[in-house]
Amino acid sequence: MNDDGSRRHLVLVGLMGAGKTTVGAACATRLARPFVDTDDIVEANTGMSVSDVFAHEGEAGFRALERRAVADACATPTPAVIACGGGAVLDGDNRRRLHRDGFVVWLQAAPSTLMARVKDGSKRPLLQGRGTATLERLAVVRAAAYEAAADAVVDTDGRTVPEVVDAVLEVCPR
Ligand code: S3P
Numbered sequence: 722m723n724d725d726g727s728r729r730h731l732v733l734v735g736l737m738g739a740g741k742t743t744v745g746a747a748c749a750t751r752l753a754r755p756f757v758d759t760d761d762i763v764e765a766n767t768g769m770s771v772s773d774v775f776a777h778e779g780e781a782g783f784r785a786l787e788r789r790a791v792a793d794a795c796a797t798p799t800p801a802v803i804a805c806g807g808g809a810v811l812d813g814d815n816r817r818r819l820h821r822d823g824f825v826v827w828l829q830a831a832p833s834t835l836m837a838r839v840k841d842g843s844k845r846p847l848l849q850g851r852g853t854a855t856l857e858r859l860a861v862v863r864a865a866a867y868e869a870a871a872d873a874v875v876d877t878d879g880r881t882v883p884e885v886v887d888a889v890l891e892v893c894p895r
Contacts, residue, residue, distance in 0.1 A: 729800040730823035731893055734870055736859055737807045737845050738835030739828035740877050740885060745804035747886045752895075757797055758804040762790035771806075775846035784812065791815045795822040808847075810870040811863065819870060826889050827871035830878050832856040 731748060733741040742758055749756035760771050763786045767774055774783045787809055794803045795818050803823060809815050819825055830838075836853040839845055848855055873892040877885045 728821065728823055730795065730797070730803050731801075731889070732803045732805060732819050732823035732825045733828055733889070734805050734810050734819070734825055734867055735807065735828035736830075736832075736835055736856060736863065737848065738838035738856070739807070739830055740838070740882065741804040741807075741828055743882055744828060744877075744885050744889060745802045747882055748889055749802040751886060751890065752800075752802065755797060755799060755801045756804070757794045757801050759787055759790040759794055759809055760804075760806045762793050763787055763806075766790065766793075770844075772844060772846050780847075784808070788812055788815060791818060795819065807859075808863070810866045816866070816870045820872075824893055825870050825872045826892060827867045827874045828885070828889075829874055829876050832860055834878050 731752070731754070733745045735741055745758065746756050763774060763783070764770060766789065767786060769777065771783070774786060778786070787806055791805065791809055794801070803819075805819065810819070832853050835856045839848060843849065847859075875885060875888045875892060880888070
């Protein structure tokens with residue numbers, strides 16, 4: 722954290738299935754901080770599931786709601802752990818805000834690992850009926866955005882959740 726209290730949050734970014742929610746919640750417990758997930762904020766603000774938001778508002782509508790959710794998450798008054806939806810970093814304003822208010826860790830994994838973790842992808846509208854090929858494509862298309870957002874990278878392949886938590890807390894300044 723900077724002396725002026727800026728960059729106070731721990732922010733997790735990465736593709737669907739990277740473990741942002743699971744690892745983020747465990748990091749929050751270890752750090753005794755609140756845990757916030759931008760998808761949860763979208764759902765709370767709309768009263769709809771992410772899938773329903775995509776169905777009713779389209780991806781563009783979801784992204785606008787997600788931008789507000791990122792701002793809400795960053796406005797958490799105490800230092801928090803923030804798990805971002807996989808596409809949040811595509812938006813330049815989100816990237817700047819997350820980087821201004823937090824230390825950003827990019828959780829990485831091979832597309833086959835991601836696919837195994839999201840199982841049938843039924844809660845992820847971008848994956849429905851598609852699969853590993855979609856994750857492979859998103860990994861390529863989004864790499865520059867994750868790279869631009871990230872202060873540190875943690876590989877999650879072949880690691881348990883507690884091992885990933887240890888690795889995240891090791892790279893994160895406190
Ligand atoms: C998305 C990832 C999802 C959710 C939405 C879109 C994406 O979050 O925000 O389905 O564009 O990668 P998770 O990364 O938590 O699955």
